[in-house]
Amino acid sequence: MIKKTLNHCSVPVIISAIGARKNGVPCTCPLCASDRRSCVTTAEGVQLAKELGATYLELHTLNDFYIQKYFGGVLEYFMIQSLNQKSSEKMKKRKKLQKCHRVQPPQLEQPEKMPILKGEASHYNADLHNLLCCCQCADVAFCPEDFSTVVEAHKVILCSVSHLFMLLFEVKTPADICDTSIMQTAQSLFTVEVDAAFPLAPRGIPPCIPLLRVVVKDSAFCSCLPDILHFIYSGAFQWERLEEDIRKKVKDPEKTENVLEKVKCILKTPGKLNTTKDCRSQQMKRLYNTSLRLFFNTPVLADVIFKIQDATVPAHRAVLVARCEVMAAMFNGNYLEANSILVPVYGVSKDTFLSFLEYLYTDSCCPAGILQAMSLLICAEMYQVMRLQHICELYIITQLQSMPSRELASTSLSIVSLLKKAKFHNSDCLSTWLLHFIATNYLIFSQKPEFQDLSVEERNFVEMHRWPSNLYLKQLADYRNYIHSQKWHCTVM
Numbered sequence: 001m002i003k004k005t006l007n008h009c010s011v012p013v014i015i016s017a018i019g020a021r022k023n024g025v026p027c028t029c030p031l032c033a034s035d036r037r038s039c040v041t042t043a044e045g046v047q048l049a050k051e052l053g054a055t056y057l058e059l060h061t062l063n064d065f066y067i068q069k070y071f072g073g074v075l076e077y078f079m080i081q082s083l084n085q086k087s088s089e090k091m092k093k094r095k096k097l098q099k100c101h102r103v104q105p106p107q108l109e110q111p112e113k114m115p116i117l118k119g120e121a122s123h124y125n126a127d128l129h130n131l132l133c134c135c136q137c138a139d140v141a142f143c144p145e146d147f148s149t150v151v152e153a154h155k156v157i158l159c160s161v162s163h164l165f166m167l168l169f170e171v172k173t174p175a176d177i178c179d180t181s182i183m184q185t186a187q188s189l190f191t192v193e194v195d196a197a198f199p200l201a202p203r204g205i206p207p208c209i210p211l212l213r214v215v216v217k218d219s220a221f222c223s224c225l226p227d228i229l230h231f232i233y234s235g236a237f238q239w240e241r242l243e244e245d246i247r248k249k250v251k252d253p254e255k256t257e258n259v260l261e262k263v264k265c266i267l268k269t270p271g272k273l274n275t276t277k278d279c280r281s282q283q284m285k286r287l288y289n290t291s292l293r294l295f296f297n298t299p300v301l302a303d304v305i306f307k308i309q310d311a312t313v314p315a316h317r318a319v320l321v322a323r324c325e326v327m328a329a330m331f332n333g334n335y336l337e338a339n340s341i342l343v344p345v346y347g348v349s350k351d352t353f354l355s356f357l358e359y360l361y362t363d364s365c366c367p368a369g370i371l372q373a374m375s376l377l378i379c380a381e382m383y384q385v386m387r388l389q390h391i392c393e394l395y396i397i398t399q400l401q402s403m404p405s406r407e408l409a410s411t412s413l414s415i416v417s418l419l420k421k422a423k424f425h426n427s428d429c430l431s432t433w434l435l436h437f438i439a440t441n442y443l444i445f446s447q448k449p450e451f452q453d454l455s456v457e458e459r460n461f462v463e464m465h466r467w468p469s470n471l472y473l474k475q476l477a478d479y480r481n482y483i484h485s486q487k488w489h490c491t492v493m
Helices: 002-007 042-052 064-101 124-134 155-161 163-168 180-189 219-233 239-250 253-266 276-280 282-295 317-323 325-332 350-362 370-382 386-401 405-410 415-424 428-440 449-453 456-464 470-486
Strands: 014-018 055-059 140-144 151-153 190-193 212-216 304-308 311-315 342-344
Touching: 042 055, 124 155, 124 219, 124 317, 140 219, 151 155, 151 219, 155 163, 155 219, 155 282, 155 317, 163 180, 163 253, 180 190, 180 253, 212 219, 219 239, 219 253, 239 253, 282 350, 304 350, 311 317, 311 350, 317 325, 317 350, 350 370, 350 386, 370 386, 370 415, 386 428, 415 428, 415 449, 428 456
Parallel strands: 014 055, 140 212, 304 342
Antiparallel strands: 140 151, 190 212, 304 311
16 A cells, blocks of 8 residues: 555655664654664665665764765655656657647659550461461472372471471582481472472462472371471471371371471571470570571572662562561562562651661560660551550650659650650550650659640649649648758747
8 A cells, every 4th residue: 555655656756774883873752762672673674765766875873973974865856857857848748739739741652654555465476377378479389299189388398397398499508407307308398390380379479470380209108297397387386286197197106207307407507406305495496586587688599579778688589478467468469569579668768668677577676775775666557567566665655754854854865756756657655645744754854845835634634643742842842941940040948
């Protein structure tokens, strides 16, 4: 009970033991002299003071000297502690009060999230496989010895995956191949008849370019040739499926193995042994976009020449038709280009058109800068190659996002001009992103002369989504004025 009472009391409590200890003079005061039998030990006194949270003192006698010496020092200590505590509480209360009345700095909100552009998946192998199905611009026809059936194909596609076909179509000489197995397989399996008249007219090829007829001497291989061509045009990586299709068609195990060995020889790299494991490897999947590059911007097997700015660029109709629907219609319809070797190109530079053709051949592109990427985007929109358009959009966005604010403020590149071109050429994703980009960097672009070229609708969009907002800038100005005014006042503690 005493302890609970003392806990709620701020008055210092002192427990004093009065009386002489061992070897000491006994106290003669009435309080001590009345009953000397009830003595308290030092340990008991310390324990009691500890339980009550009090200060323990031992006095020889209760006179003025000891009271002034001990009680005075303790009371002075407690008075100083009490004053310090009250002063500390008062300072905390004052700071809390000042904090409540102080103007808080404005909080800068995060800018709006930029639109996300998703890339389009590649359909490179599917485009080349569809080329085989439609047989447009075919320049070679495979026939059995009795000419009962015809299987059309394209030299450039076959040569892109096979040194044997390069040898067969005279792209390379036997000295270039230096592999007897490839030369023996080519001689035993095929016979090329250049001057033979062919009754079927190929589609999309000018009359001046003859259709090459190739006789297949092996009847089992000839019966499986459609499956083999589908395998090659699909990217030459579905070996297990080809094995299954040949076994179903030939049925004879010995003939099946013979056909598969010849297919391996067709896909063979000179000087190396092609095993079944090599045919099943994932490296075969990327044959086209690495090997078709060999025929990019070269006259080898070329059947069309583009004339651009007094320069000529050779190309292959099969690749163009497979990869670009506009060119497929151009070379297959009632257009002048369908029966012409020389095709003029307008509205695009030679470098941009070469980058465009490089994408058609290799399924990849690497613009030299933002302006070239925009020119390539315009060319892709002209020929309706949407995936290339998306690649150029992502390239432009990536380059602008990586540009520091200082460089963005000093660059001569006109973002508003890019915005106008993107809108004019139906690049909705890029134009929307550029508007958000201008709004997010409002303080930079609002100081440039090109900012005045924005339309009313574009200006309203930018003002609505600008960062930082007008409200934040006003709050920031008020806060700076408040801080500036506080510097002229002196507070006396």
